[in-house]
Amino acid sequence: MKHALSVTREQDFSAWYQAVISEADLAEESGVRGCMVIRPWGYGIWERIQALLDARIKATGHENCYFPLFIPLSYFEKEAEHVDGFAKEMAVVTHHRLIQKDGKLVPDPDAKLEEPLVVRPTSETVIGAAFSRWVQSWRDLPVLINQWANVVRWEMRTRMFLRTSEFLWQEGHTAHATVDEAMEETMKMLEVYRSFAEECVGLPVVAGEKPENERFPGAVATYSIEAMMQDGKALQAGTSHFLGTTFSQAQNIKFQNAEGSQELAQTTSWGMSTRMIGGLIMVHGDDDGLRVPPRVAPYQVVVVPMLRDNDEDAAILDYCGELVASLNELDAFREPVRALLDKRPAKAATKRWGWVKKGAPIVIEVGGRDVAGGNVSVIRRDRLYREDGKLDSQIVAKGDFVTGATAMLEDIQASLFADAKGRLDGSIDRSIGTLDALKAYFNASARPGWALVQWARPTGEALEKVVQWLKGEKLTLRNVPLDADAADGACIFTGGQAVERVLVGRSY
Amino acid sequence: MKHALSVTREQDFSAWYQAVISEADLAEESGVRGCMVIRPWGYGIWERIQALLDARIKATGHENCYFPLFIPLSYFEKEAEHVDGFAKEMAVVTHHRLIQKDGKLVPDPDAKLEEPLVVRPTSETVIGAAFSRWVQSWRDLPVLINQWANVVRWEMRTRMFLRTSEFLWQEGHTAHATVDEAMEETMKMLEVYRSFAEECVGLPVVAGEKPENERFPGAVATYSIEAMMQDGKALQAGTSHFLGTTFSQAQNIKFQNAEGSQELAQTTSWGMSTRMIGGLIMVHGDDDGLRVPPRVAPYQVVVVPMLRDNDEDAAILDYCGELVASLNELDAFREPVRALLDKRPAKAATKRWGWVKKGAPIVIEVGGRDVAGGNVSVIRRDRLYREDGKLDSQIVAKGDFVTGATAMLEDIQASLFADAKGRLDGSIDRSIGTLDALKAYFNASARPGWALVQWARPTGEALEKVVQWLKGEKLTLRNVPLDADAADGACIFTGGQAVERVLVGRSY
Structure with a gap:
């Protein structure tokens, strides 16, 4: 059977992964070491992940903030284990001005910083310093905050989405009065990640505690969700850390308890990143490209008009426009359906295969015959081929398709998860x-x-x-x-x- | 008349500005030079600005992407005027590892980068390099993209929100086949900024072209919206640049036109930043703190129960809970109303003044007498005092308040804009x-x-x-x-x- 990608998972999983990223226009190398350009379809998936995860984080009582990109070296010096964990991979800002020298731009020696600044690899130290200002009494606790940010870890070997020098993530940071409350928080956010990964991204995961050697630098206990890729490898897709008093000792986060004496706060942190998109690719992708679960698909239904540069075209476009309008009035997963009419100047077959490779959950084609019959041709991305190996394009009455679109999207979401879940459990x-x-x-x-x-x-x-x-x-x-x-x-x-x-x- | 802030606009506008930021919990100094911590209420306003502006940017056909934080020096060397404009204020990464030396952390001399990296002050050069890969033919044009990101300009004198070394913004970048199309884009995005500032943030502005000496480095023409602060000063609140072929020459963004010959693309860029929050403060704030226009207020209605630690409290909380639930079912400005029940353990008067200083558009107080009478006590933040100088707290039947809440929010939005517009036009x-x-x-x-x-x-x-x-x-x-x-x-x-x-x- 011929597939849309030139390399299959079976042949070379790693090359297949790169091919999906490239053919689905998810991201590309940027020319800047270890940093990628996230293109609109890839970033659109990230925006969906952000929206859905952010709502779950806020529903558990956390508020968003923003903390500085730069962290003074001295903040790291306060916690030995933490700095040891990150010192090998930090980007360090040492100058604040450039000058021309021999026709080249160089850092201006007169603009050397007294204290170099680290580009945040994670924000425990700078957020801990803020907590020490905010927390005075037990009444100020818990502090429950989160930020969406870019972070930098100077990785030697990078792979798009999985391990890049700069990546995007959310990092939650909280402070509590007691160990019990902080542990409850740690486990609550682990469960937020588990349910989000499974329900929204369709990634079945195993939630559990990391062994001692895999703990976050400075953590008392680290928990993770682990997802299984189609090559059987494990991808750590989210982590939640109980930090005890490691950072409250280092950053002096103290509060007066109800009895009037001083105590150190118990803190936690937890994060999920653009690596999630790497997991999505390696769990749901197939030899024709990406398959995006409907809940995180930028567009859930893409309508491709089959135009022939003749008089029929206007009627086809009208028909498609009405279809997209009625789809966009529907709800699925308690949100408005996201449908797109793809009017770009290219052949319908090229556009169809473009959307197959991008993994749009449902691709609709509409030609003159469909308009005449009041039909649409429906391709479900999760079931691309019939048993005989031919493309499974079903002709359905337009009204029936619209009526069933919500259920079809929910079925695709469930079937992608069920496939992956069966694979995980059986492996x-x-x-x-x-x-x-x-x-x-x-x-x-x-x-x-x-x-x-x-x-x-x-x-x-x-x-x-x-x-x-x-x-x-x-x-x-x-x-x-x-x-x-x-x-x-x-x-x-x-x-x-x-x-x-x-x-x-x-x-x- | 006594006010909630210890300094008035009249006494010291600059000290008043800092007091609003501090008393409204918008942001604080971070301990990192020129970088601020944006706290939940400040960041919540930014999230509202992002949501509303992002929808307008997308509605005009732009897609979001993400480009690297780091830019190699060589990218800047290609465009002399651009680098001259930014070289004086760039944060430069020179090392990728730290080591311990004499008990202190220092950049590892063995981990010096061959080519230093600049933390992006703006992304024309790195996005231009991507455009040169993406654009081959006239069919690839226009490219219409935007990113939400942090940028760094090493400012010598910083002031929170107005001028910080790191700030948050969106930067749009587009490439077009003709000068006319690029100019149309430049003016379209200027108009997006004008209408967004006026309709959403309630900031009346003057849209116009910057004189030659104020142009963005490398731009052929720069347009801005200028807002007037209450001290009469001008704040540039958004800019849109026609870049001509400056960056397409430097970055080699060429396309084959319909006639088969090679042309340089015409590019634009445009941005609006967290500075907008500084403008919001200085346009709408008063001597009692901030006043947030309802469309960008994280919470539009805050309900403060007046609890007295007695048997009545449960009934008051039930009554408030029902009120908040019915408010949250309403729509205003075609979005669900955002109402909050403030249950924190503090005195009602303290909480009331906290929300006044934060500028929540409507603050509701509910005590036992209100419950008994089926009423609520309503404070409109835009009209805080009666003519006799007393706090204007109106007792209204609960049902009437709910019925009129949408109109009241729309009226507050309009009245804050009208006040500012009158001041601008008259000045x-x-x-x-x-x-x-x-x-x-x-x-x-x-x-x-x-x-x-x-x-x-x-x-x-x-x-x-x-x-x-x-x-x-x-x-x-x-x-x-x-x-x-x-x-x-x-x-x-x-x-x-x-x-x-x-x-x-x-x-x-």
């Missing part, structure tokens, strides 16, 4: 009890899934030994799923009594 | 014909308005002489209003035949 081996079996499982196939194994939760050096062994097999510990069965056997790594089950997989 | 002197009279006008009062004077539109050195004379009087040329009368007399500066009328004023 986690829960029966592996020895390291040899673990090794064999990951070597048995070019695209293994994950293994959920029992372990004793070693710490420190014992954990480091486990991590190194896994590294030799190109494996990583993903998380300890919240909903895993209790341990009832031996630790696969140490042979001792297991205390919980941990996910092992290859990762992005 | 432009159109009769001044000599430099002596001009000088006298600006010296006659501590808060002069503007003068619209006839001039010969001198250029080059002749213009520079005019600018220097004005500088001596602390005056600047604002713009040549689009709707000004034709010239019919002598140039106030040269005595020659005037060709148009130009606005003169003090500026921010």
Whole structure:
């Protein structure tokens, strides 16, 4: 069967990923190291993610703020573990002026900053400093804030959406009076991410706690949602951290409690980024390009008129215009439907395949025969081909299509999720009890899934030994799923009594 | 009369401005040079500005994208005038790693970038480079894109919202086949800014062309909207630039025209920033704090229950909850009304004055007596006091208030604009014909308005002489209003035949 992309997932998953990004006009290299240009269709998906996630963040009582892009070095010096975690990948501003020298622009030596500034890799330190100003009494708690921002981590090997030097994200930061409240917040936001990823982006995930070696620098506990890509690899798609008093000690976030004595606040932070779009591509894409779940699709229905530069064209355009207008009056997922009439000057077949590659959930074609019969030709992006391998374009009465459009969009959303969920559930081996079996499982196939194994939760050096062994097999510990069965056997790594089950997989 | 702020506009406009920002919890100094923390109420206003302006930008056919924060030096070197305009105020990234040295964090000398990167002060160069990849044929034109982003200009003297080293904005960038189309775009976006400022933010403005000396570096023509603050000063609140082929030459944005030959594209750019919030404060604020026009108010109606820690409290809270629910079901300005029940643990009077200072358009108080009588006590922020100087709190039947809430919000929006419009129109002197009279006008009062004077539109050195004379009087040329009368007399500066009328004023 011929497909719209020149490379398939089977042939070369990595090249396929780049091809989807390019052919769907999602993003491109910018000429600036490690930074991408996010094009309208890619940015439109991000705007949908922002709108839906922002509403969920606000519904849980958080307010949006904006904090500075630049962070003085001294803020990092206050928390050793945090700076160690980020110092290797920071972009540092050292000058505030350029001059011409020998016909070239160079930083002006006379405009060297006294204290260099770091371009934020994350904002715990600068937001902690603000919290220390805002929090005086228990009455000021909790502080529940969030920001949508760009951050920079100077990655050595970059891949669009998955790992870029600059990326876009939201970062939530909160301060609480007690450990219990802060832990409740940490878990609440993890659940916001899980439900958002599954319900809006259609990404089934496993929510759980990261092992010690994978914690955020400075965190007491880190939780993640892990999604499985079609090559079986794990993508960490969102994290929620309980930070304890690490940052309140460093930044002096103290409050007077109800009894009148001073306490350190308990803080949390949590983030989800444009990496989510990488996950969406690798979970829902196929050999014809991207498939965007309707809830996050910039346009859910695209209408392509089949024009022939003759007298019929005006009638076709009128017919399409009315169709788009009636679709835009509908609601789906409790929002107005987003339909587009694609009037660009190009051949209908070119436009059809363009929208297939972009992954618009429903593509409608309308030619003279459709107008005469009162019909439309409907392509569902989630079911592109018939059993015989031909394009599955269904001719439907226009009125019937409009009446059923909401249900069809909801069905596409559900079917994309169900496909991915079936793949995830069917790709986690829960029966592996020895390291040899673990090794064999990951070597048995070019695209293994994950293994959920029992372990004793070693710490420190014992954990480091486990991590190194896994590294030799190109494996990583993903998380300890919240909903895993209790341990009832031996630790696969140490042979001792297991205390919980941990996910092992290859990762992005 | 006693007011909520400790300093009045009359006493010290600049101190009053800072007091409004602080007392309304809009923003604060961040501890990072020239960068502010935008707090939830300030950021909420920005989110409203974004939502309303973004819809207008999209309605004119533009799509959102995202381009890199960092721009290589070499991009600037290609366009001399542009780099000259910005080189003095650029933040420059020179290193990508930190190391510990003598117990301090310093940029790692081994991690020095081969080519330093500039933190974008504006994105013409990096977006121009993308346009050169995207544009091949006349069929690819126009390219109509916009981005919401943070930018950095290393300002020496900063003032919150008005001039900060980092600020938030949108920047539109477009490429066209012809000068006419690009000029049409430039004027269309100027009109988007004018109508947005007036209709949404309630800021009356004068739209016009900037004189040559005030052009954006690299622009062929720059247009602005100028708003008048309550101290009579002018604030440039949005700009739209016709860039001609300046950037398409530098970045090689060429297309094959319909006849098959190569042409340079004609480009435009246009921007509006968080400075708009500074304008909002200085146009609508009063001695009790901020007054936010309802269309951009994060909450339009705030309900404050007057609780007394007794049995009546539950009934009051129920009554308030129902009120807020019925308000939130209403529409105003074709959007759902935004009402909030303020349940925070504080005295009702403290909360009332908090919302007055924040400028919530309508503040409702509900006590036991109101519940018993089926009433609410209504404060309109635009008419805070009665003629006798007492707080104008009107007792109204709850049902009547709800029925009239949409009209009241629309009336507040209109009245804030009308007040400001009256002030603007009444503060432009159109009769001044000599430099002596001009000088006298600006010296006659501590808060002069503007003068619209006839001039010969001198250029080059002749213009520079005019600018220097004005500088001596602390005056600047604002713009040549689009709707000004034709010239019919002598140039106030040269005595020659005037060709148009130009606005003169003090500026921010």
